[in-house]
Amino acid sequence: MSAGVPAGCAHSICMVSDFFYPNMGGVESHVYQLSQCLIERGHKVLVVTHAYGQRKGVRYLTNGLKVYYLPLKVMYNQSTATTLFHSLPLLRYIFVREKVTIVHAHSSFSAMAHDALFHAKTMGLRTVFTDHSLFGFADVSSVLTNKLLTVSLCDTNHIICVSYTSKENTVLRAALDPRIVSVIPNAVDPTDFTPDLSRRNDATITIVVASRLVYRKGIDLLSGIIPELCQKYPELHFLVGGEGPKRIILEEVRERYQLHDRVRLLGALEHQDVRNVLVQGHIFLNTSLTEAFCMAIVEAASCGLQVVSTRVGGIPEVLPEDLIILCEPSVKSLCDGLEKAIAQLRAGTLPSPETVHNKVKMFYTWRNIAERTEKVYDRVADEVVLPMDERLNRLMSHCGPVTGYIFALFAVLNFLFLAFLRWMTPDSVIDVAIDATGPKSTWTKQNFFGKKRKR
Template sequence: MKVAYLMNTYPLPSTTFIRREIEALEHLGCRIRRYAIRAWPQALVDPRDRAEATATHYLLTRNLAGLLAAALLEAGLNPLGLARSLRPWMRLARAARNGWVRPVAYLLQAAYLRRRAAAEGIDHIHVHFATNAATVAMLARRMGGPSYSFTTHGPDEFEAPERFGFAEKIAHAQFVVAISEYCRDRLAGLARPEDAAKIRVARCGLALEEFAPPQPPRADNRTFVCVGRLCPAKAQAAIPAAVAALRWRYPDLKVILIGDGESRAEVEAACRRHDVADRVILHGWASNAEVRDRIAASRALLLPSLAEGLPVVIMEAFALGRPVVSTRVAGIPELLDDSCGWLIPPGDVRALMRAMESALSAAPDALAARGAVGRERVERLHDRRLLAGTLIGLFREADAKNRAALAGRRAAGRLPAAELLDTP
């Protein structure tokens, strides 16, 4: 079975978990072709991400001629398939409410993807996130392309779910992956009742061999690390106020922010306003190895998010034996509790300050005990080998269904190239 992965933008610093997933599948013998709609426009820091970019085929980036040619060929050689894609395309375009330029682009990309997948012998396409790329995979399927599935993470997908056509995408998918029980419950509420059984939980995984637990933090270690895109949902702009409230008691307190994004100016302004620019350090993006080193050298991970799915960086901190301060949102409480960190209400700066103070005053052995609980938890739930095994099983189920349906069409005298599998 030959599987393709399709992403919206890939690779980028926040998609390390997808790369790890693909690597684990390939280790089990699954052949993976990487597709993405567009390339990340900034320089990639991690060398493994740069290698992934070289191995990825882009549908939209520098490919206008290919898109137009594919659409013309589909219109001439596969008019039935193109026609079958138009009704769901119209429904999704109306639901998105963002004009017609992007929906037309999705249709062109779907035509190109269908033809590319046929030329490369792709049996199944798996998508990460239920947004643009899932739309393209579904339309390609309706045109006669491979079956597809997708993984949903949140939180962006659930902010205005009616705009993403979840019910339609789930109906035509072979299966859907949720990264947490919370995510599965949200998806089940968006799917048709008869499609709820398609939703499976498969938790994101780490390459645990890259995360040997270091020594416990020293008593004089007063450094927190916060990793993630600088954006309103991650709420890094709340950190300077908490640091300012603690700086007199802990004059050597520091918070290192790894990442960048649209909230950088807001975070810098908050640092100046609270006079903590020398204590809240904006590091920018870093390689995977440097992120691991920074977390290992910290006292604890700090993640005061207002909205999340289930952050992989929490898993990374636990794998390195570090406790975590984070918020009670989405899937985070499924991994983090008081035995391995501090769980606080989102948007509560006072609670954030109190949790940081508790971490700062905890003895090294108490911090190590919390970190050990976290390490055991990720070993049990978030080993990428477990994830890859689950996905391989789901891909095989999809392949068996495809083969059975193909055999049925052949027995009925229907030409596989001209007909789609019967779908809802």
């Protein structure tokens, strides 16, 4: 088993998820920003994900953040296929080579994240998991995912959720002890999302939508809102950023009601382009049917827009009442909310974009999120890693008579496979990587180029 790291000391952290740059999304941004702030705080951080096209092997990002793009096959929606065992040789080599002490996995949808948790426990490493999503309990997909989550988290050291609603959901889905679940929200870099009055046209009212065009984001609701409000307000325009299978519905609405000059579909947006789209609008509309947190409304508010959103999941926790109009997930309720925002805009009673931005930038900062996450790392560093017999007992007692025994067998096979790999290639013969991140007092930047020079 790995040696423990005293609380308050630098940790060697491996972030694992199928979702990372160049793919764009909330999880990708969270992993990157959190990693950068942890590096700033003196920790060693690396990211493990799967290859994206020609981006494979080892890459270095800002501040020496090392990213391993592994040659694993993608199954669906950027999540890798898994047999549970095939990733062990690669992940074990990385964990040993980088002297990893804590494995931090992200997203219930990521097969690689669950694989990494399973292998890390077999190797005696501390584990942390961040859940970014909400799930139901009734449909077949949710039942299977929740059972997998129960197995994956029953012996994980600590779990992080992005809202209190998300915590309740995860605790129920995975039958967890609430004491090992912390709430640490997402954040936004306020310097990336600033208002720009020079780009606003007061002759029209522009409603901005920026999300993936999928069912979960409520695009069917949006298709009902657009024609109703465009007929009522001739000066109203819609600016829609994002791509997905529901785009065809919006194109049909635009065609049927001849709204080509009032509804613009921008397609997929790069992260650096989101702010330039947001500042073209006055109101931001979020029609999501489920959200654990929703970074998009924070980014929009940071740009000074009035937010109108469905009252679902963790959204009511994100912004204060004076910065958001909450509606039920129905066309009528959302239209009422938008009309209220339009009336306030016309009357000039909305706070100025600069005022809104200055308020929002104080709510969520990545440095604060990193500090709170660091406390979780300090806590798990003091915990004892479960020996194999206790881990098997927990799997069998916590996960049910069938699933528990099946995964207990998998854990035994994984342990034997690890023993075989250690016999074939002992840990001692695996080259230790030169740190490109971590405490600045230990290494100079020349380490990045492979020269070992202590100060």
